[in-house]
Amino acid sequence: MxxxxxxxxxxxxxxxxxxxxxxxxxxxxxxxxxxILLGYGVNLDIKHLPVCVYDREGSQNSQALLKHFQASExxxxxxxxxDYREAKAALDSDRCRIVIAIPHDFSQKLSDSGxxxxxxxxxxxxxxxxxxxxxxxxSVVGEFAGNLAVAAQGFGGxxxxxxxxxxxxxxxWYNEDLDSRNYIIPGVVALIxxxxxxLLTSLTISREWERGxxxxxxxxxxxxxxxxLGKLLPYFAIGMLDAVFCLVFSVFWFHxxxxxxxxxxxxxTSLFLVVVLGVGFLISAAIKSQVGASQIAVLVTxxxxxxxxxxxxxxxxxxxxxxxxxxxxxxxxxVTILKALFLKGSVLEDLIRPVLAMGIYAMVxxxxxxxxxxxxxx
Amino acid sequence: MTEVAPKGPAIVVEDLVKRxxxxxxxxxxxxxxxxxxxxxxxxxxxxxxxxxxxMLCGLLRPSGGRAFVSGxxxxxxxxxxxxxxxxxxxxxxxxxxxxxxxNLRFFGGIYRVPRTILPERIRFAVTMAGLExxxxxxxxxxxxxWKQRLALGCAILHRPPILFLDEPTSGVDPESRxxxxxxxxxxxxxxxxxxxxxxYMDEAEYCNTIALINRGRLLTLESPTTLKKRNLGGDLLxxxxxxxxxxxxxLEGQPGILDIAAFGNAVHLLVDPxxxxxxxxxxxxxxxxxxxxxxxxxxxxxxxxFVRMVGENxxxxxxx
Numbered sequence: 001m002x003x004x005x006x007x008x009x010x011x012x013x014x015x016x017x018x019x020x021x022x023x024x025x026x027x028x029x030x031x032x033x034x035x036i037l038l039g040y041g042v043n044l045d046i047k048h049l050p051v052c053v054y055d056r057e058g059s060q061n062s063q064a065l066l067k068h069f070q071a072s073e074x075x076x077x078x079x080x081x082x083d084y085r086e087a088k089a090a091l092d093s094d095r096c097r098i099v100i101a102i103p104h105d106f107s108q109k110l111s112d113s114g115x116x117x118x119x120x121x122x123x124x125x126x127x128x129x130x131x132x133x134x135x136x137x138x139s140v141v142g143e144f145a146g147n148l149a150v151a152a153q154g155f156g157g158x159x160x161x162x163x164x165x166x167x168x169x170x171x172x173w174y175n176e177d178l179d180s181r182n183y184i185i186p187g188v189v190a191l192i193x194x195x196x197x198x199l200l201t202s203l204t205i206s207r208e209w210e211r212g213x214x215x216x217x218x219x220x221x222x223x224x225x226x227x228x229l230g231k232l233l234p235y236f237a238i239g240m241l242d243a244v245f246c247l248v249f250s251v252f253w254f255h256x257x258x259x260x261x262x263x264x265x266x267x268x269t270s271l272f273l274v275v276v277l278g279v280g281f282l283i284s285a286a287i288k289s290q291v292g293a294s295q296i297a298v299l300v301t302x303x304x305x306x307x308x309x310x311x312x313x314x315x316x317x318x319x320x321x322x323x324x325x326x327x328x329x330x331x332x333x334x335v336t337i338l339k340a341l342f343l344k345g346s347v348l349e350d351l352i353r354p355v356l357a358m359g360i361y362a363m364v365x366x367x368x369x370x371x372x373x374x375x376x377x378x
Numbered sequence: 379m380t381e382v383a384p385k386g387p388a389i390v391v392e393d394l395v396k397r398x399x400x401x402x403x404x405x406x407x408x409x410x411x412x413x414x415x416x417x418x419x420x421x422x423x424x425x426x427x428x429x430x431x432x433m434l435c436g437l438l439r440p441s442g443g444r445a446f447v448s449g450x451x452x453x454x455x456x457x458x459x460x461x462x463x464x465x466x467x468x469x470x471x472x473x474x475x476x477x478x479x480x481n482l483r484f485f486g487g488i489y490r491v492p493r494t495i496l497p498e499r500i501r502f503a504v505t506m507a508g509l510e511x512x513x514x515x516x517x518x519x520x521x522x523x524w525k526q527r528l529a530l531g532c533a534i535l536h537r538p539p540i541l542f543l544d545e546p547t548s549g550v551d552p553e554s555r556x557x558x559x560x561x562x563x564x565x566x567x568x569x570x571x572x573x574x575x576x577x578y579m580d581e582a583e584y585c586n587t588i589a590l591i592n593r594g595r596l597l598t599l600e601s602p603t604t605l606k607k608r609n610l611g612g613d614l615l616x617x618x619x620x621x622x623x624x625x626x627x628x629l630e631g632q633p634g635i636l637d638i639a640a641f642g643n644a645v646h647l648l649v650d651p652x653x654x655x656x657x658x659x660x661x662x663x664x665x666x667x668x669x670x671x672x673x674x675x676x677x678x679x680x681x682x683x684f685v686r687m688v689g690e691n692x693x694x695x696x697x698x
Contacts, residue, residue: 008487219465
């Protein structure tokens with residue numbers, strides 16, 4: 001391997017990127033667009049959920065509880081109902097997502113046995129929202145009195161959920177505000193790096209085949225590994241720039257905390273870039289048309305990264321088979337690392353397993369990419 | 379890069395074969411090329427010229443036979459072969475989105491021309507290609523002749539002892555073609571061995587040796603002069619007359635007429651002078667209602683010889 005040849009290819013590639021509008025857009029504009037779209041677009045938080053209340057007691061106690069609901073930022077009381085028929089109608093017509101019903105013996109039971117139940121009727125046709133809403137309701141009631149319990153009853157076709165006598169004290173770590181943006185953004189960084197990296201490099205070999213320059217290049221004494229390194233170096237630099245951009249944007253624009261080590265971030269990002277650039281290069285070497293190569297690149301990076309990396313959809317809630325599949329998705333390890341670095345403040349030593357997994361991936365992909373294209377026409 | 383060349387021919391080809399599936403593109407070709415000479419591969423499109431050159435450059439794996447370039451087996455050690463050659467592919471293949479200088483620097487780097495001598499080599503290439511003042515133009519904006527000379531300049535930056543040029547003059551104007559051949563000659567005078575393919579028969583005159591290739595077979599390998607003196611087995615006559623089609627149908631198959639073909643606005647005939655004279659021919663055409671403007675013996679051109687040889691070598695005839 002000769003540095004002079006790698007250098008010649010890297011310089012040539014850099015000039016070509018600089019003169020190619022499409023590459024520039026992918027390299028510089030796409031990370032920005034993705035950050036904005038996904039940072040603002042994907043929001044799993046529930047705030048000011050419309051709520052109807054049915055207060056069968058109308059006592060000081062029950063009113064105090066309802067004030068707690070009104071004061072919470074999770075709920076907005078939009079109507080006070082007079083009977084269960086109205087409650088059903090309110091849920092059916094989508095006026096509200098949950099109904100809070102306070103029993104007629106609420107105060108009495110409180111003073112008699114020191115515990116009472118509040119009923120929550122939730123529209124569980126969107127069971128994710130219903131679950132979260134019930135959780136929030138629980139914490140509001142919990143705040144009101146430690147010994148109150150919430151009986152949550154599923155509504156709208158889903159099995160009834162009954163939570164009785166729960167007395168839980170919640171302590172949320174790492175994402176104290178339960179802000180879903182903090183949870184999403186580190187994953188978005190992985191998504192951007194995967195997409196940009198693979199998309200840019202997927203064009204690099206196929207472009208030479210399409211333009212006929214490859215035939216001349218392979219007639220020279222250049223080694224396949226020199227071509228790979230020379231071509232990937234500029235893209236690696238772009239990828240690192242994009243990583244810095246994503247970090248700055250996440251921290252200063254979206255106010256996502258970054259608590260981990262910067263060294264660990266750049267080390268793992270390098271590993272991840274080696275994998276995605278190598279994958280793009282492999283695709284490019286296998287598919288000799290630019291359009292075909294870029295489509296495959298999007299398919300093999302965007303899809304698994306957005307669905308199976310755990311960036312938005314938690315892996316431990318997937319069926320076991322799918323969970324097993326995610327171990328093959330290299331972005332999964334990077335997402336794990338990013339979340340740990342951003343939110344937990346981890347250092348490299350805490351992340352041995354995902355870092356090792358990425359290291360193995362990087363080595364395999366670099367090895368394959370180094371001999372991906374043959375210096376032959378047949 | 380220019381090492382002391384080992385003795386022996388620059389290129390040795392023995393029984394070389396290339397098959398693509400059922401199609402045999404190169405069919406048992408054997409020849410030698412002496413150092414410092416220009417060998418021209420002549421033949422129609424699809425004859426196997428490019429395939430042969432690509433095998434010699436190590437770009438295609440031979441299906442059979444052997445080939446040695448500078449004494450190195452192209453099938454076993456294509457990488458070492460590539461150190462010793464320069465190549466211009468059929469399709470123009472420099473980087474259109476790079477400037478003249480950027481292309482030259484790139485290939486200088488790829489061929490590992492030492493940095494101390496690269497500027498001088500680049501200056502030489504720019505002068506040779508007549509690109510002074512256009513060093514910073516994008517290559518895609520250059521006219522064909524310039525592109526072609528720049529491609530040659532890039533191919534010789536590392537001073538290879540052997541140069542393969544695959545149809546370098548196709549699609550280039552006649553003036554640029556002539557200028558290009560002058561460059562090839564001066565390289566040859568410096569001792570470079572040059573293998574060049576073309577389908578322009580008139581370019582054969584510029585070569586030391588001509589390899590006539592048709593349908594993957596090597597028809598002949600000789601100098602243009604010997605090739606033209608080649609006994610076609612009769613006299614070659616050219617007849618300029620009114621209705622060429624009618625003339626051919628009148629004369630074809632007559633005793634003494636060995637071969638007949640339309641050639642531009644004339645009919646070229648190969649005749650046995652013992653059996654038929656120009657006067658007989660003129661008489662027969664006039665009697666058949668075809669007025670003859672001119673009739674006479676001509677020196678066979680490479681084209682005539684090619685057509686004749688193709689006729690001898692394939693039962694179907696024609697140049698395919």
